[in-house]
Amino acid sequence: MPVSLNPADAAFETVLRQRLPKTCFRPQSPHYQTEPRGFFQGQAGLVLAPASTAEAAEIVQQCAAAGVGIVPFGGGTGLVGGQVMETGARPVILSLERMKRIRDINPVDNILLAEAGVVLADIRAAADGVGRLFPLSLASEGSCQIGGNLATNAGGVGVLRYGNARDLCLGLEVVLPDGSIWNGLGRLRKDNTGYDLKNLLIGAEGSLGLITAASLKLFHRPDHQLTAFLQVASPEAALSVLALCQSRLGGMVSACELIHRQGFDFLRETMPQIRLPFAKPGEWMLLVEIDAIADGGADTRFEAILGQAMEQGLAQDALIAQNQVQRQAYWTVRETIPEANRRIGAIYSHDISVPNSRIPELIDKGAGLIAALGDFRINCFGHLGDGNLHYNIYPPRGRNRDEFSDRRDSIKHAIYDLVYRLGGSMSAEHGIGRLKLDDLVRYGQAEKLAMMRRIKQALDPKGIMNPGAVVPP
Amino acid sequence: MPVSLNPADAAFETVLRQRLPKTCFRPQSPHYQTEPRGFFQGQAGLVLAPASTAEAAEIVQQCAAAGVGIVPFGGGTGLVGGQVMETGARPVILSLERMKRIRDINPVDNILLAEAGVVLADIRAAADGVGRLFPLSLASEGSCQIGGNLATNAGGVGVLRYGNARDLCLGLEVVLPDGSIWNGLGRLRKDNTGYDLKNLLIGAEGSLGLITAASLKLFHRPDHQLTAFLQVASPEAALSVLALCQSRLGGMVSACELIHRQGFDFLRETMPQIRLPFAKPGEWMLLVEIDAIADGGADTRFEAILGQAMEQGLAQDALIAQNQVQRQAYWTVRETIPEANRRIGAIYSHDISVPNSRIPELIDKGAGLIAALGDFRINCFGHLGDGNLHYNIYPPRGRNRDEFSDRRDSIKHAIYDLVYRLGGSMSAEHGIGRLKLDDLVRYGQAEKLAMMRRIKQALDPKGIMNPGAVVPP
Numbered sequence: 001m002p003v004s005l006n007p008a009d010a011a012f013e014t015v016l017r018q019r020l021p022k023t024c025f026r027p028q029s030p031h032y033q034t035e036p037r038g039f040f041q042g043q044a045g046l047v048l049a050p051a052s053t054a055e056a057a058e059i060v061q062q063c064a065a066a067g068v069g070i071v072p073f074g075g076g077t078g079l080v081g082g083q084v085m086e087t088g089a090r091p092v093i094l095s096l097e098r099m100k101r102i103r104d105i106n107p108v109d110n111i112l113l114a115e116a117g118v119v120l121a122d123i124r125a126a127a128d129g130v131g132r133l134f135p136l137s138l139a140s141e142g143s144c145q146i147g148g149n150l151a152t153n154a155g156g157v158g159v160l161r162y163g164n165a166r167d168l169c170l171g172l173e174v175v176l177p178d179g180s181i182w183n184g185l186g187r188l189r190k191d192n193t194g195y196d197l198k199n200l201l202i203g204a205e206g207s208l209g210l211i212t213a214a215s216l217k218l219f220h221r222p223d224h225q226l227t228a229f230l231q232v233a234s235p236e237a238a239l240s241v242l243a244l245c246q247s248r249l250g251g252m253v254s255a256c257e258l259i260h261r262q263g264f265d266f267l268r269e270t271m272p273q274i275r276l277p278f279a280k281p282g283e284w285m286l287l288v289e290i291d292a293i294a295d296g297g298a299d300t301r302f303e304a305i306l307g308q309a310m311e312q313g314l315a316q317d318a319l320i321a322q323n324q325v326q327r328q329a330y331w332t333v334r335e336t337i338p339e340a341n342r343r344i345g346a347i348y349s350h351d352i353s354v355p356n357s358r359i360p361e362l363i364d365k366g367a368g369l370i371a372a373l374g375d376f377r378i379n380c381f382g383h384l385g386d387g388n389l390h391y392n393i394y395p396p397r398g399r400n401r402d403e404f405s406d407r408r409d410s411i412k413h414a415i416y417d418l419v420y421r422l423g424g425s426m427s428a429e430h431g432i433g434r435l436k437l438d439d440l441v442r443y444g445q446a447e448k449l450a451m452m453r454r455i456k457q458a459l460d461p462k463g464i465m466n467p468g469a470v471v472p473p
Numbered sequence: 474m475p476v477s478l479n480p481a482d483a484a485f486e487t488v489l490r491q492r493l494p495k496t497c498f499r500p501q502s503p504h505y506q507t508e509p510r511g512f513f514q515g516q517a518g519l520v521l522a523p524a525s526t527a528e529a530a531e532i533v534q535q536c537a538a539a540g541v542g543i544v545p546f547g548g549g550t551g552l553v554g555g556q557v558m559e560t561g562a563r564p565v566i567l568s569l570e571r572m573k574r575i576r577d578i579n580p581v582d583n584i585l586l587a588e589a590g591v592v593l594a595d596i597r598a599a600a601d602g603v604g605r606l607f608p609l610s611l612a613s614e615g616s617c618q619i620g621g622n623l624a625t626n627a628g629g630v631g632v633l634r635y636g637n638a639r640d641l642c643l644g645l646e647v648v649l650p651d652g653s654i655w656n657g658l659g660r661l662r663k664d665n666t667g668y669d670l671k672n673l674l675i676g677a678e679g680s681l682g683l684i685t686a687a688s689l690k691l692f693h694r695p696d697h698q699l700t701a702f703l704q705v706a707s708p709e710a711a712l713s714v715l716a717l718c719q720s721r722l723g724g725m726v727s728a729c730e731l732i733h734r735q736g737f738d739f740l741r742e743t744m745p746q747i748r749l750p751f752a753k754p755g756e757w758m759l760l761v762e763i764d765a766i767a768d769g770g771a772d773t774r775f776e777a778i779l780g781q782a783m784e785q786g787l788a789q790d791a792l793i794a795q796n797q798v799q800r801q802a803y804w805t806v807r808e809t810i811p812e813a814n815r816r817i818g819a820i821y822s823h824d825i826s827v828p829n830s831r832i833p834e835l836i837d838k839g840a841g842l843i844a845a846l847g848d849f850r851i852n853c854f855g856h857l858g859d860g861n862l863h864y865n866i867y868p869p870r871g872r873n874r875d876e877f878s879d880r881r882d883s884i885k886h887a888i889y890d891l892v893y894r895l896g897g898s899m900s901a902e903h904g905i906g907r908l909k910l911d912d913l914v915r916y917g918q919a920e921k922l923a924m925m926r927r928i929k930q931a932l933d934p935k936g937i938m939n940p941g942a943v944v945p946p
Contacts, residue, residue, distance in 0.1 A: 106828075106830065108712075108716075108829065108830040109828040109829050109830050109860075111828070152665065153665050153669075155663055155665075159662070159663065161724075163640075164663065166669070167636075167640065176920060176924070180920050181920070182918065182920040182921060182924070183918065183920075184918075184921065186896070186898070187828045187896060188826045188827070188828065188860060188896075188897065188898050188901070189632070189826065189858075189859040189860055189861070190628055190632065190637065190826045190856075190859045190860070190861045190898070190901040190902050191826060191898040191900070191901060192625065192626050192628075192676055192898075192900045192901060192902055192903065192904045192905070193898055193899065193900045193905060193909075193913060193916075193917060194676075194905055194913060194917065194921065194922075194925050194943060194944075195673060195676065195677055195681075195924070195925045195928060195943075196626075196639070196672045196673055196675065196676050196677075197921060197924055197925075199669045199672035199673070200668060200669055200672070200673055200928075202669065203665055203667075203668065203669050204668055204669075208668075219724070220719050220720050220723055222723055223721075223723070239581075243581075246693050247693050248696075248766065249766060250693055250695055250696070250764065250765075250766055251634075251692070251693075251724055251725075251764070252724075252766075291723065291724070292723075293721065293722060293723055293725075293770070293771075293774065297766075297770040298766075301766065353661045353662065353663045353664060354661070355579075355582040355584070355660045355661065356581065356582050356583075357579065357581040357582050383663075385662075386662040386663045387582075387661060387662055387663070388662070388663045423659070423660060423661075424661065425659070425661055425663070425664040425665075425666055426666065427664070427665045427666045428661070428663040428664060428665060429663050429665055430665065431665045432665070432666060432667055436666075440666060440667060443666075444666060444667065445655065445656065445657075447649060447653050447654070447655040447656075448655060448657065448667065448670060449667075451649070451655070451668070451670055451932060452667050452668045452670075454931040454932060455668060455673075455928060455931055455932070457931065458927040458928055458930065458931035459924060459927060459928070470667060470668075471667075
């Protein structure tokens with residue numbers, strides 16, 4: 001559905017200035033034109049930051065009337081270029097940065113109602129303030145915004161027990177492509193009144209409407225957490241440890257992160273100040289967390305499980321965090337790896353998922369395929385419990401990723417082809433954005449793409465919402 | 474979007490007989506024309522029962538070519554008339570009864586792949602056979618089919634901990650309205666490749682496509698369950714007991730069912746063979762279940778919580794099931810209430826949800842509104858933890874519901890108007906079907922209805938899928 005859009009030119013800006021307060025108009029800055037991995041350079045646009053849903057609706061109405069494209073902009077932390085438009089008519093860059101109000105928080109109903117621009121860490125802190133947990137947790141939580149988290153259906157480390165952004169959202173307020181406002185801010189756990197529009201908007205990456213607010217699920221805070229860092233014999237062994245934990249601790253297992261030694265090496269190389277566990281790290285490590293109840297016997301059981309894992313040779317070493325400081329230190333190691341990766345500079349980063357049972361085969365065959373392509377470094381880590389691994393390829397030490405840009409496609413396809421042979425996905429949690437449009441065509445299904453195009457056409461006939469993102473032309 | 478459809482007449486049947494095996498053609502029977510509450514009398518149709526997805530696709534293709542409507546038919550247990558079409562051109566009634574194969578079950582990946590016609594109880598049994606739990610559980614599980622459970626996003630008693638049908642489904646195989654097959658049978662916990670079509674099809678009640686198979690989430694079986702039947706002082710007290718349990722047992726609370734004494738009276742009246750707890754039942758009772766780990770200290774804690782509830786006057790009596798037989802007996806009471814209701818015959822049954830904090834107000838004000846309308850009996854019971862209550866209105870003892878059919882609308886609107894004032898829903902888990910189309914117009918939002926119509930038009934332009942259901946004309 002190729003659409004021709006008009007530029008957000010001086011005349012259009014004049015129209016908007018008559019209808020919106022000065023404060024909505026922001027100076028253009030590199031912040032709105034760059035993305036973390038530097039693969040995309042967004043063009044300049046008319047940057048607008050509404051302070052309210054009404055102002056946002058006014059902007060969308062005017063864009064719809066004038067046929068001007070809108071690029072929604074949240075924390076700017078997305079990794080697939082969904083927030084930057086490189087080509088096409090000069091767009092409106094609609095930043096949610098001023099919509100940062102927590103409208104309500106109710107520990108009886110266990111809901112928190114936040115505007116799209118609220119930073120994830122602030123939502124977690126607000127929930128904590130009333131003795132509740134908002135479990136969405138990712139490396140970028142200090143800067144990403146909940147609107148973006150929902151638009152991309154963000155995942156992170158708490159998915160195993162609490163689900164991804166989609167599972168944590170009860171309702172949405174959305175400015176639709178015609179500028180009308182859909183108030184779907186329900187607070188209900190169950191509501192079967194017609195089509196599930198909430199989940200259609202979640203993960204649509206701003207291409208079907210602009211999320212301006214969301215009602216979110218809160219949970220009672222676990223009063224006791226057990227966190228262990230293990231050296232495991234292999235990915236198979238890691239899966240066995242997870243199975244042991246899940247069979248004997250039921251739904252209490254809240255996180256299970258696989259980490260390759262390469263991640264430790266990158267941390268040493270780029271951030272020596274980060275304290276690492278284990279004098280001699282093994283090749284594979286596992287970070288496991290249990291949300292338990294105090295005096296619940298989970299401690300005893302967890303220690304028994306770890307002991308059993310050592311006896312069976314699944315693990316060589318296991319450290320249990322003795323206090324919150326140590327627990328935080330373990331998590332800092334895990335959550336700093338993405339920044340270390342960024343500093344090293346990946347040639348290509350695969351955000352993949354496969355059924356858990358295929359993970360060992362993926363890791364084994366993947367290494368062979370990459371080795372056949374050259375002398376590269378692989379950093380494979382991620383959410384073992386969800387079958388979601390980040391499989392990133394780096395140049396040899398001392399070389400720069402740009403020297404290998406001609407190899408990106410062969411590296412990418414080698415791994416994705418394998419992933420699809422194993423029944424997996426080439427975007428587990430980062431989305432499609434603009435980076436993976438070709439991959440969606442290559443690996444997606446004709447029937448699915450046809451449905452996506454029909455839905456985009458039906459809900460955004462002028463194609464003004466995040467043009468060029470998610471839906472292949 | 475009023476569409477004109479053609480009848481499944483003799484000529485059309487002849488075309489189909491050339492393309493499908495004899496075994497697909499089923500004799501018409503009342504089974505396909507009735508629904509449990511007897512509010513709808515479906516017209517006769519051409520009943521077809523494909524044995525495979527390919528046969529189902531052939532049927533849909535021919536219906537699309539001929540412009541013949543299709544009414545998907547599962548277990549026939551739906552309560553909103555989604556499975557019976559009263560008027561319009563003679564449809565194809567497409568029964569999934571022969572697609573009852575469990576294609577795969579994998580306790581490593583914790584998935585079960587079932588065809589749409591598999592009865593829910595058979596799925597639960599198959600999971601149990603490999604030491605796993607499929608937690609979807611409802612009164613009709615012995616006859617409802619998983620395809621229907623997904624088409625209607627069924628809820629039930631396990632939602633509090635495990636979510637509804639939507640939350641338990643990883644992927645779908647769907648015959649689309651043009652007869653093409655979308656194989657979305659993923660087994661992945663995380664997959665962000667484009668729009669969430671799975672959740673759009675789930676809950677669409679067959680109006681956007683025909684679900685032919687699904688991959689379902691399995692869970693490790695809790696090795697220890699604690700079940701208690703309480704007499705509680707009031708709905709407020711019931712909410713306080715739930716909060717106590719959730720704050721001190723975290724995510725272990727797996728069910729919390731509120732039951733009014735009226736339900737016990739109906740059971741005594743219609744099924745005296747059912748053994749009821751409590752010599753003198755109070756006005757309100759609560760059935761609470763904890764999925765715990767053995768030796769996990771949960772027993773001690775649960776008993777302490779119940780003790781505390783009694784001391785605080787929240788509960789007058791509390792029985793803890795001492796064994797599986799007793800546990801089953803408690804659940805039989807809860808799960809037989811709907812059959813007792815059916816035998817008494819409701820004038821109107823409200824399937825409603827509100828934010829938990831509004832439940833006491835709903836029950837209090839609701840009783841006043843109904844009393845003002847006449848001398849009726851109210852049976853209010855359901856899933857307290859989800860804010861989902863079944864609020865059913867019955868004639869005085871000895872009278873028949875049909876004498877009051879002229880009162881149905883005033884009764885219905887009195888409660889629904891209240892529910893919407895409290896931020897609730899008029900269909901928490903039963904869906905819209907044909908029964909609640911008017912209510913969706915009255916209580917739904919214009920923006921939402923517009924989106925639904927556009928999506929229906931985009932994906933089913935000929936309007937052949939379950940004509941007249943879910944989407945108001």
